[in-house]
Amino acid sequence: ATPTALMVGTGRGAQLGVLIKGPEVLENTRKADTVVLDKTGTVTTGRMTLLAVRTTGATDEAEALRLAGALENASEHPVARAVAAGAADKVGDLAVPEDFANVPGLGVRGVVEGRTVLVGREKLLAQASVALPAPLAAARDAAEAAGRTAVLVAWDGEARAVLEVADAVKETSAEAVRRLRALGLTPVLLTGDNQAVARAVAAEVGIDAGHVIAEVMPEDKVDVVKRLQAEGRTVAMVGDGVNDAAALAQADLGLAMGTGTDAAIEAGDLTLVRGDLRAAADAIRLSRRTLATIR
Numbered sequence: 001a002t003p004t005a006l007m008v009g010t011g012r013g014a015q016l017g018v019l020i021k022g023p024e025v026l027e028n029t030r031k032a033d034t035v036v037l038d039k040t041g042t043v044t045t046g047r048m049t050l051l052a053v054r055t056t057g058a059t060d061e062a063e064a065l066r067l068a069g070a071l072e073n074a075s076e077h078p079v080a081r082a083v084a085a086g087a088a089d090k091v092g093d094l095a096v097p098e099d100f101a102n103v104p105g106l107g108v109r110g111v112v113e114g115r116t117v118l119v120g121r122e123k124l125l126a127q128a129s130v131a132l133p134a135p136l137a138a139a140r141d142a143a144e145a146a147g148r149t150a151v152l153v154a155w156d157g158e159a160r161a162v163l164e165v166a167d168a169v170k171e172t173s174a175e176a177v178r179r180l181r182a183l184g185l186t187p188v189l190l191t192g193d194n195q196a197v198a199r200a201v202a203a204e205v206g207i208d209a210g211h212v213i214a215e216v217m218p219e220d221k222v223d224v225v226k227r228l229q230a231e232g233r234t235v236a237m238v239g240d241g242v243n244d245a246a247a248l249a250q251a252d253l254g255l256a257m258g259t260g261t262d263a264a265i266e267a268g269d270l271t272l273v274r275g276d277l278r279a280a281a282d283a284i285r286l287s288r289r290t291l292a293t294i295r
């Protein structure tokens, strides 16, 4: 290989908004046949908003927002940002939790105003033996069927509210998926979010329902990549979160969103500076062309 051609390739990459860690990365862009796309922050903007609050009969909506908002205000998760911002909008200043723990992939738990509060998925509540009453389960199912993320709120051992949060698909994502397909790659959507939301996003950007892998715990994303590799696939992975770092490192080609976390950027082989998924297709096309020039 001629070092000059490789340098031209990486220089052109910078113009396209793609930073390549080293010329050795290029070889894997040629072999990749599968592209795993993280959902939140990669295919979607990751800027979620609180759209609705559903409570059980006796529950005061403002109280649910006060407690959930205070707890989520201590978390950096996109869902947490939406809940805290939406709550602050409606109820004003949020309290500082007396105790707080982040439960990756499930939610948060802590103590606010002397109450033990849980905010997140049903599994988080189940771990604390908190049951989900039928009306709240129905509200959760309706929210998810509409493509929204349902955030459950419980305190003092009782589930009391469902917060509906949603995130928009980036305008460029559908075109990016088309371009990745045109390069011969099979797109797969990977997320910790629920099946219904994942399928709605997949449909919107043109990923087959059979290639949606949802409700994956953060530490299991890397196993999904390993499984695809064990099937003989060469895997490119695009992600943005701390949760994606191990999977990005495991992938044959890791592409990190420049708008994402430092952990993801460090784990990736390539950085898409503007956070535009189309740059993933540009990077792969460009690298292949650069290799063709060298040979």
Ligand code: ADP
Residues within 6 Å of the ligand: 038, 039, 040, 072, 075, 077, 079, 080, 103, 104, 105, 106, 107, 108, 119, 120, 121, 149, 150, 151, 190, 191, 192, 193, 194, 216, 217, 218, 241, 243
């Ligand atoms: P993704 O893979 O989509 O980037 P995560 O693995 O971080 O998402 O989280 C998976 C799911 O867990 C979220 O979609 C959400 O339902 C729930 N969750 C995680 N963190 C929180 C939180 N702080 N508050 C509420 N729900 C949360």
Ligand code: MG
Residues within 6 Å of the ligand: 038, 039, 040, 041, 042, 239, 240, 241, 244
């Ligand atoms: Mg993400």
